Amino acid sequence: MIVTITFNKKEEWFTFFDGNGNKIERKTEVRYDPLTTETSRVFYGHGIAVTPKEYTNAGEQTAGKNCPFCPENVLNMTPVFPKEIASEGRIFHGNAIVFPNLFPYGKHNGVVIFSNQHYVRLEEFTIDMIKDAFIAAQNYILRVIDTDADASFVSINWNFLPDSGGSILHPHLHVILSESPTNYQANVMEKAVAFNSDTGKEYFSELYVVEKNLNERWIGENGNIAWIHAFSPKSHNDFIGIFSNVFTVQDITEQDWEDFAKGLISIFPSLLEQGFTSFNLSLQLSVNPLLKQPIHVRLIARFTIGQLETSDMNFFQTIHQEPLSVFQPEDVSKLARRHF
Structure with missing residues (x-):
């Protein structure tokens, strides 16, 4: 071999x-x-204990009239897309709504709210809630690429709760389409193209096969979506979801989104078991059928430590750009595998 x-x-x-x-x-x-x-x-030998955070009081203080994403405000307080993107101004799917971000991160930046519920605990997310939000995000992406062929670097991103950098408690996604790749997108694309040239294989397809056979960081799969833990993690947990046999955003079916949602619902208990309630997620999407690179997602836990609520990120991550983990990836994989 x-x-x-x-x-x-x-x-x-x-x-x-x-x-x-x-x-x-x-x-x-x-x-x-x-x-x-x-x-x-x-x-090793860190002795860190993470205390789960509860935002019930904050949820009560920031909900309703104080939240632009709550149902009584969303249609009055959020902006609208140009007619060529959405004839109604916004995009709707189930309880999810997509509208423009007032302060965009790229050429196109839609915000997707999951539902009418303002504060959603990790254990309260449902398959339909997640599926509808990501389908709404996909619908927005498809409309943008029909009108702007240059916006080819695409991602769906989620900051969940304040420790992740989320500034509004009401759960929402950021959908970004840009003419310029982020450093992560550029690096992964360059290396994946080189891997394909050297081996004749697509990197994430091969990673799926290798990790499943090794069974050291393998977690589980639903339909076309498989989950592993990163060997070289970008944080204290770093879950990678691979959309095997799905190469572009146009290829993703409703069943794929349901299977993706099932996977997230299975990952969440492993976060809670470790004391984590917050995370960053980024789903990298291709719009070019000639780039046969499976879609993938990364989810990293975010938290604070101790009485001072010290950030989980320090000079090592922010300046040296060197991720740290106090947990062995193989141990986290075993923990997460129990929930699949």
């Missing part, structure tokens, strides 16, 4: 002594991303 994907890591040991002269050794594991070769660090 030809080895196409390798999982490389090395250990570094720090030796020191306590006040009584007892020797202490601490290990840091440097892991190399199998596609990009970027590194992340897994460290």
